[in-house]
Amino acid sequence: MSAKVSIRDLRKSYGGVEAVRGVSFEIQDGEIFGMLGPNGAGKTSTLECVIGLREPDDGAIEVCGIDARKNPTEVKQRIGAALQTTSLQDKITGREALELFGSFYRQRVPSADLLKRFSLEEKADAPFDTLSGGQKQRLALALAFVNNPELVFLDEPTTGLDPQSRRELHGEIARMKGDGHTVLLTTHYIEEAEQLCDRIAIVDHGRIIATGAPKDLIAASKLTQLVSFETDRPVAAAALQKIPGASEPTVDGVHGRFRTRDISRALPELIKLLEAQPVQLVGLVVGKITLEDVFIELTGSKLRE
């Protein structure tokens, strides 16, 4: 697979503050790549440097095989972008906005198609300031697709949207992948990144601290899973220590729990132990390691809304 985006050692400072500190990554063709990090981590600065909204201090940016720092206009012909908040003139209608922005590109998708695709037909002639947040964001996505881009950049596209609008947008983004588009998505919603992205870069303090598919990141985590169970009779706590890899075992009457890094080995051992007592298992809960757990493990802090 060829790299659609290749970033090497990207740096950007504002005054004395280093917002982006040597970021490097690649995005393959047809991939949805997520940048996950808290506010102020440097995600948006990185994305804005790539799409030409900001001039980086240093680093190389190649988009669709074009040097974006030398030929930003040509890059803009091939990409589409939706920012965190898209502001248009208050009184412009969706149809007019699509016609206006469509006129800036060599290749363009008919406005009617975009209005239909993004469910904006009913609001096509409504002024921008009368649209809801979700409708505005759908219009922003429609604008990002006005030139049928090879590559789409979405900067926190669901921030501030209600759950319904967020679900709708997730559907649109999943459809982009289905249509073969390459997408770079920034977000601070872990579940969004986990649900939508093929690969994720975890960004903190201007650096990428981990990159990979969500399941690989979780698998690579050193975190332990919590196993909780309930039995028909009390179990001796000392018995739990016989389970290989179990740690922090506790028993409170019929309720017991322990931690393990190897759930596939620990669970058969637990069943075997209870049968030997003999004690009957009434309930069992295995705590899943989430991407958030991984994030906290890597960054030492929770994601901030």
Added chain:
Amino acid sequence: MNQPLREIVAVTLRMYLRNRMALAYSYVFPVMFLLAFVVLYKDEQPLLIQHMGELFTVTILGGACFGLPTSMVSERERGVWRRYRLSPVSPARVIAGTLIARYLMILVAGALQLAACMIIGGWTPEHPFQLWIAFSLVTFALLGLGLVIATMADTVPAVQALGQCIFLPMLILGGVAVKLSAFADTPWVLHLSAFFPGRYAVEVMQQCAKGTGLAPAWFSALAVILTGLGAGVAGAKLFRWDAHQRFAANRNRVWLLAALGAWALIGVGAEVRREIAPPASARPKLRPTIVPGKTADTTPAPVAPAPATNLVPAPTPAIPVTTTSVPTQNPAPVTFEVKPNPVVTAPAPAPEPAVVQTESLSQPASSQPAAVTPPPASAPVVAPLAVAAVPAPAAPTPWRAYNKIDFARLPFASVPPDNGNETPIAPADEAPDLSQQADLNAVAANLKTWAPGKVADPVQRVRNLMYVASATDQAQAFLERHLPYLIMDTLRAQFQDEELEQILCWIANHPAEGDHSAVFRLDELGLLFSVDDWDVPEIRLRNQWYSIKFVWWLLGW
């Protein structure tokens, strides 16, 4: 126009038409100025034609210094321009589209304003095509300034502050809302105004609306173009898409000098060309260079000009005041009765038995000479004349007997000052502006064939010519401060100075005499007023004052 540009223009215009506040500002504001101008210049005929340059400039300034940057900064603050930046459209296209749309809005406002003025005033512009060109040049020049404001201002309130910094000085000191002639006595304002593009904008458009067209106003047109170029370069270099890019942090802000440099350049150019305050040697040809005593008699007057209280020098015997009516050279169709005025003191020496019935200049009829009494400082020397049906008998001409003693007895100190409202005369170093000069040239050409200026009787001829200045003054018309120079030139072309001094002295002493029918033929000169109900006594009074001033002038005092 390519498609992106066309779309930007179309969308900008649509947004503008959907914004009621912007519409109101763009069209109500010019209408308010139009009404203010109508009120201010209601006595001028044709109405407003002499002020189209000012009116248009105010309208363009409003749209350029406030309308354009307010909308640009507002869109930038909201992030609209950031969205443009995501696309491959170039800043040049965005700027050009925005400027073209704004130009069209201002053009419509100007066209409506012109149409209203044409309907109200009943005139048409003399050079309509050139007027459109001039209007367009001025609009793009001032839009350039608006662009600079938009790039400098970080917020909409900052636009208002910066806009006022350009708008108000241009209006008040820059010759836009206040005629520069109002600052005739304040030369520093005239010099300062030379550095403001507003005066050139007014000039170049005014010349096309009513004047000689673009070509003679080439310097003003050049100044406007330079202003636009300087501002355009500065605006393009300072342009920023994003509200986060602050002006103070803009590395290109040195380019602001391009805009300021253009202002400085045109100001210096105007100074070099003496467009501001030309020295006496560089005055226009219509300005007379008065040389006292052009005739053989160059002896200074024995009596220095003095305040009214010193009109009669000690060694000079008291001059009898005429007491009866003085003969006129032409029987007047209307004669005058003068209200008794016991404080009137100006002597009216008459070498022949006087038969004056004008008590304003003389005591009641008496065979005894009357001693001249200095008037109280506050008392008018000559009382206004009132019309009465008293026939004026014909009589021989006595004016040749006047001499320098008689001249010295004229109440020089009691005539209104040159910089006042009555009988004003522009300072010698104040050149008429191009528009005024054009009108003066037209009047001068018409004077050559004007019948009242050709009558055989020299006194009546002088009186008729003096009416031109006096009536213009009474009408407070456009040329009132400059016409006296033209009249003086015309008189001096026909008379020797000494002869002229005598005739003027006679008119000053006998203001109520002679024919005044010439007053009703002033329209033949192409003067810009048409008053059917002239206040003839008032005009005669002004003839008297101008005569006294002209004598003073001829004597070199």
